[in-house]
Amino acid sequence: MGENEQKPGTEGSAASIDAMQWVWLGLGAVMAVVGGSLKARDVMVSPAVFEYVFFSGSSYILMVAGLALTIIALGYDLVFGSGGEDS
Numbered sequence: 001m002g003e004n005e006q007k008p009g010t011e012g013s014a015a016s017i018d019a020m021q022w023v024w025l026g027l028g029a030v031m032a033v034v035g036g037s038l039k040a041r042d043v044m045v046s047p048a049v050f051e052y053v054f055f056s057g058s059s060y061i062l063m064v065a066g067l068a069l070t071i072i073a074l075g076y077d078l079v080f081g082s083g084g085e086d087s
Contacts, residue, residue: 024073031066035059 038059046053054060072079 021073021076024069024076028066028069028071028073031062032070033066035061035063035066039063 039054039057042053042057042059043050
């Protein structure tokens with residue numbers, strides 16, 4: 001096959017993988033920003049006990065899950081890829 005030719009049946013799957021990667025990346029970024037802003041508000045209200053306030057609560061879980069989802073979305077091709085190299 002030439003350089004510009006694709007294997008049959010791969011046109012739609014590559015576009016959907018790319019679209020799903022952007023969906024997960026956007027969702028993770030939104031989760032991280034919302035969780036981080038809620039956590040910043042919690043810390044500003046009660047700065048004396050930073051360790052307890054920062055590392056507890058549902059906003060911490062939201063922030064960490066969003067960061068993890070963003071990292072996974074950045075490596076989407078490595079995690080969910082076909083496993084073979086395209087040549």
